[in-house]
Amino acid sequence: MSERIGEIIEVYTTRFLAQADGLENPPHFGSFVKAESQGMAIYGLVYNVHETSIDPNRRAVAFGIERTELFKRQPQIAEFLKIEFEAAIIGFNDAGYIRAYLPPFPPRIHSFIYPCEKQEVLDLTEDLEFIRSINALPGLPVEELAAASIRLACSERGNDRAFLVRAGQEIAQLLKEEYEKARSIIRRISD
Amino acid sequence: MKDKAQEIGKLIAGSLLSGLEAKLNEDINVEGISVGRLIVVDGRENKFFCLLKDVSLEATNEDILLNPPSGDFARQVHAGVNTFYKLSVQPMLITAQNPTDLDRPRPSTTVPPHFSPVCEASAEDVSLIFGAPGITNPEIGSPIFMEVPVCLNLERFCKRSNAIFGKSGSGKSVLARMVLGYLIKSDMAINLVFDMHNEYGWSATNEGGIDDPSLKQLLGSKVAIFTVDSNSPLYRKIRADYDVQIPYGAVEIADLELAAGELGLTQAGIETMYRLADKWGEDKWLAKFLDMDTDEFPQVVEDLKVNEQALNKLRRCLDRLKKLPFIRKEVADDTVNRIMDFIQDGKHIVFQFGRYNSMLAYILVANILTRRLHKLYVDKTDSARADGVDGPKPLVVTIEEAHKFLDPQVARQTTFGTIAREMRKYNMVLLLIDQRPSGIDDEVLSQVGTRIIGDLGDERDINAVLTGLPNQGTLKVLINNLEPRQFLLTGFALPMPVVIDAKDYGKFCSEISLGSGIILDEIERRKTVDELKAQVYGDDQIIFD
Numbered sequence: 001m002s003e004r005i006g007e008i009i010e011v012y013t014t015r016f017l018a019q020a021d022g023l024e025n026p027p028h029f030g031s032f033v034k035a036e037s038q039g040m041a042i043y044g045l046v047y048n049v050h051e052t053s054i055d056p057n058r059r060a061v062a063f064g065i066e067r068t069e070l071f072k073r074q075p076q077i078a079e080f081l082k083i084e085f086e087a088a089i090i091g092f093n094d095a096g097y098i099r100a101y102l103p104p105f106p107p108r109i110h111s112f113i114y115p116c117e118k119q120e121v122l123d124l125t126e127d128l129e130f131i132r133s134i135n136a137l138p139g140l141p142v143e144e145l146a147a148a149s150i151r152l153a154c155s156e157r158g159n160d161r162a163f164l165v166r167a168g169q170e171i172a173q174l175l176k177e178e179y180e181k182a183r184s185i186i187r188r189i190s191d
Numbered sequence: 192m193k194d195k196a197q198e199i200g201k202l203i204a205g206s207l208l209s210g211l212e213a214k215l216n217e218d219i220n221v222e223g224i225s226v227g228r229l230i231v232v233d234g235r236e237n238k239f240f241c242l243l244k245d246v247s248l249e250a251t252n253e254d255i256l257l258n259p260p261s262g263d264f265a266r267q268v269h270a271g272v273n274t275f276y277k278l279s280v281q282p283m284l285i286t287a288q289n290p291t292d293l294d295r296p297r298p299s300t301t302v303p304p305h306f307s308p309v310c311e312a313s314a315e316d317v318s319l320i321f322g323a324p325g326i327t328n329p330e331i332g333s334p335i336f337m338e339v340p341v342c343l344n345l346e347r348f349c350k351r352s353n354a355i356f357g358k359s360g361s362g363k364s365v366l367a368r369m370v371l372g373y374l375i376k377s378d379m380a381i382n383l384v385f386d387m388h389n390e391y392g393w394s395a396t397n398e399g400g401i402d403d404p405s406l407k408q409l410l411g412s413k414v415a416i417f418t419v420d421s422n423s424p425l426y427r428k429i430r431a432d433y434d435v436q437i438p439y440g441a442v443e444i445a446d447l448e449l450a451a452g453e454l455g456l457t458q459a460g461i462e463t464m465y466r467l468a469d470k471w472g473e474d475k476w477l478a479k480f481l482d483m484d485t486d487e488f489p490q491v492v493e494d495l496k497v498n499e500q501a502l503n504k505l506r507r508c509l510d511r512l513k514k515l516p517f518i519r520k521e522v523a524d525d526t527v528n529r530i531m532d533f534i535q536d537g538k539h540i541v542f543q544f545g546r547y548n549s550m551l552a553y554i555l556v557a558n559i560l561t562r563r564l565h566k567l568y569v570d571k572t573d574s575a576r577a578d579g580v581d582g583p584k585p586l587v588v589t590i591e592e593a594h595k596f597l598d599p600q601v602a603r604q605t606t607f608g609t610i611a612r613e614m615r616k617y618n619m620v621l622l623l624i625d626q627r628p629s630g631i632d633d634e635v636l637s638q639v640g641t642r643i644i645g646d647l648g649d650e651r652d653i654n655a656v657l658t659g660l661p662n663q664g665t666l667k668v669l670i671n672n673l674e675p676r677q678f679l680l681t682g683f684a685l686p687m688p689v690v691i692d693a694k695d696y697g698k699f700c701s702e703i704s705l706g707s708g709i710i711l712d713e714i715e716r717r718k719t720v721d722e723l724k725a726q727v728y729g730d731d732q733i734i735f736d
Contacts, residue, residue: 168268176273179254183265190264 006085006113008035011106013089014137016044018113020083023051027085030148032116032124037107040094043116043124044087045134047145051083087113088137088145090130093120100129118156125153128170135174143181146171147188154189164189196310199224200278202232207302210244210281210665213309217271221246227669227679227690229312229320229334230280234303237285240296240312240320240687244665245279278309281665283687284320296320296686314339320686329373331366332691335677341691343641345373348684349380349585351640352611354593354623356656361645362676364390366693367624368405370643371589372703375410375539380585380620382539383530383564385557387548387591392416392541393429403696406541409704415538417530419517419556420545433529435542436522437559439481440474446558447509449601453551454508459501466495478520481509515552527563534584554595561588562606565619572617585618593623594630602632611635629655640683646673662688 005027010017016035020026027033027046034041053060060081063070071078092103098120116124124130131146150167157163168186175182199219205211211232215221224246232239250256255273260266282303284296296319317339324330330340348370355370357363368391374382384391384406392407393416407414407429415432418425444464447454451461467476483491485506492499512518533540542560544552568583575582590596590607602608610621612634623639625631629651637659647653653670657663660681669679669690681688 172272179252
C-alpha cells in the first residue's frame with residue numbers, strides 16, 4: 001500500500017472532501033485516489049484542491065515574503081494552514097473487481113486516502129465510463145477534469161496513442177449533444 | 192474455398208422499396224468502397240444479396256459541420272461518432288444462410304433485421320448467384336473489383352430478345368462478339384448476324400489498332416460468311432461462303448419506306464410508289480420503273496394520274512438502288528432459301544457488306560431478308576405445331592444500329608418490331624446492338640429480356656435503356672459510373688443486376704477455339720501463301736510512291 005495522503009472529513013454519495021496530510025504533497029488535479037473504508041476501496045477523481053487557514057474565522061494574510069523563506073522564519077504559520085481536496089466518486093473495488101459506478105454507500109469520515117496504484121488506474125480507465133459519471137455531477141470543471149485524467153491515464157500507459165484515440169471517441173460519443181465541450185476536451189488531450 | 196467475407200458495416204435503416212442503409216465501420220477506408228459492388232447482408236436466417244448504389248457523408252450533429260475538427264487526431268476521434276459514412280444498398284435476392292442444392296436465390300421480399308452485418312460478397316456468394324461456368328452458362332466477366340466468374344444463362348438468354356447498348360469505345364462490339372461466340376459454341380440457337388461494320392466475321396480491329404480474331408477464325412466451319420460484295424479485297428484470303436443477291440421483286444415498298452431517309456424519299460414519292468405497285472404489280476413495278484426511260488414518263492403520268500414532278504423525284508431517289516449491284520433484276524438463287532438450308536445444317540451466318548457498308552444497303556438487306564425469314568419461320572412453326580413436331584431451330588438475329596429499324600415511327604410496322612414484340616413465339620428473337628437506344632421504340636425496349644449496358648454518355652439514352660426496369664434510380668447511378676469495358680447486366684438471363692469487368696478477349700479466344708486449332712491452321716495457311724508469293728515475286732520489297 002502506498003503512502004497515505006489524506007483523511008476524509010466530509011462525504012456525500014457522489015463525492016468526498018478530505019484533508020491532505022501536510023502541506024507538501026497535495027494530490028494532483030485529475031489524479032485517481034482511493035479511500036479504504038469498510039473493507040472496500042472506493043475510488044475518487046480529484047477535482048478540487050483547496051489550501052486555506054485552519055480557522056474559518058481567520059483568513060491568511062499576505063506577508064510579502066517568498067513562501068519557503070516565510071516558513072523558515074515563522075514556522076508556526078504552517079501550523080495554521082491546511083490543504084483540503086475534493087474527489088468525485090467514480091467506482092469501487094468489489095471483491096477484486098473494479099466497478100466503474102457509484103458504491104452502495106460512500107466512504108466513512110476519517111477514512112484514509114491513498115493514491116491509486118498503476119494497475120488500478122489502468123483498470124479504472126479501461127472503459128472510460130468514469131467520464132460519464134463526472135459529466136453528470138453538477139459544478140465540476142468537466143472539460144479540464146476529463147482532459148487531465150485522460151492525460152494521466154495515457155501516461156500510465158506509456159503514452160499509448162491508441163488509448164488516446166479511444167478516449168477521444170468516448171468523449172465525442174458521450175458529449176454528442178455538446179459538441180463544443182467535446183471539442184475543447186479533445187483539443188486538450190491531442191497535444 | 193470458404194473465405195469469410197469481411198464485414199464492412201452494420202445495417203441501420205431502410206426499406207425494401209427505397210433500399211437499405213448501413214453505417215460503414217470506422218476501420219474501413221471509404222475510398223475503397225465503390226458503387227456497383229455486390230454486397231451481402233447477413234440476416235438471421237437469410238442472406239440478402241444487394242447492390243451498392245450510393246455512399247454518403249453523414250454527421251450526427253450540425254455543429255460539427257459548422258466547426259469542423261482540425262487536425263488528424265480530432266478527425267480520427269470524431270470518425271464513427273459524430274461523422275460517419277452511409278452505404279445505400281438495394282436488396283435484390285435472398286437465399287437461406289445454408290442453402291441446400293434445391294435452394295435458388297429468389298427475389299427479396301423482406302429486409303434483414305437491424306444491425307445485421309453488411310459484408311462484401313465473397314467468391315462463394317457470386318457463384319451461388321450466377322452459377323458455375325459451363326457451356327450453356329459461360330463466364331462473360333467478373334464483378335468489378337473481384338476475380339470471380341459472372342455467367343450468362345444462355346438458355347434463358349435465347350428465350351427473349353436481348354440488347355447490348357453502349358456508346359462507341361465502350362467495348363460493346365467485343366462483348367457482343369463474346370456473347371455470339373458462346374451462343375454459337377453452345378448451339379443453343381442459330382445466329383444470324385447483320386454485321387454492318389465487318390466486326391463479326393473474319394478479323395476485327397480493336398481499339399489499339401490491332402486485328403483481333405473474330406467468329407469465323409475462332410469457330411471455323413460453324414460460321415458461314417454471307418456477303419453482298421464478294422469481290423471485296425476482304426474476301427481474297429478467306430472466301431465468303433455465299434454471295435447474296437436480291438431481286439427487285441423482293442423489295443417491298445415498306446423496305447424502301449424504312450430507308451426513306453437514306454433514299455431521300457418524300458411522302459409524295461411513297462404515295463407514287465403505291466400507285467405504281469397497284470398498277471404494275473407489287474413484285475414487278477420496281478424493275479419496270481427503274482428500266483423505264485424518262486421519255487416514257489408523260490405516258491405514265493397520264494395513265495396513273497400521278498404528279499410528274501413527284502415521279503421524276505422518285506426516279507432520282509430510286510436510282511440510288513442501281514449503285515447497289517447486289518440488288519438486281521435477275522438472281523441465280525434465292526438467298527432466303529439458302530439461309531434456311533444453312534440454318535437446318537446448324538450453321539451460323541454472318542452477313543457482311545464489304546464496301547457497301549452504307550446505311551441504305553444495310554437497312555434494305557437486313558429488312559428484306561429478315562422479313563422473308565420471319566414469314567418462313569411463322570409458317571414452319573405453325574405447321575410444326577399442327578403436326579405436333581419440333582419447330583425450326585431457334586434463331587437469334589443480331590442487328591447493329593438497331594434504332595434504324597425500331598424507330599418509334601416505324602417499329603410498329605417493321606418485321607423487327609414484330610419479332611421484338613412477339614418474343615419467342617416463332618422461335619425467333621433479336622439481339623439489338625446499338626449506341627443510340629433513345630431512338631428505339633419504348634414498347635420494343637420494354638420487351639427486351641436481357642440488357643447488357645455499357646457506358647452511355649447521353650442522359651436520354653440512359654433513361655431509354657432503363658425503360659420497363661425496376662429500381663431505375665439504382666441502375667442509373669451504376670450506368671453513370673461505368674468505365675470502358677465495364678457493363679451493367681440486367682434482365683431475364685441474370686438473377687440480379689450486376690456490374691462486370693468484361694472478360695479478357697484473349698481469354699475468350701483461347702477458350703472458344705480450344706481444340707479446333709483453327710487459328711493455327713490459318714496462320715499456317717497464310718504462311719504457305721506468303722512463301723508461295725515470295726517464290727513467284729521474289730523477296731523484293733514493293734515500294735509505292
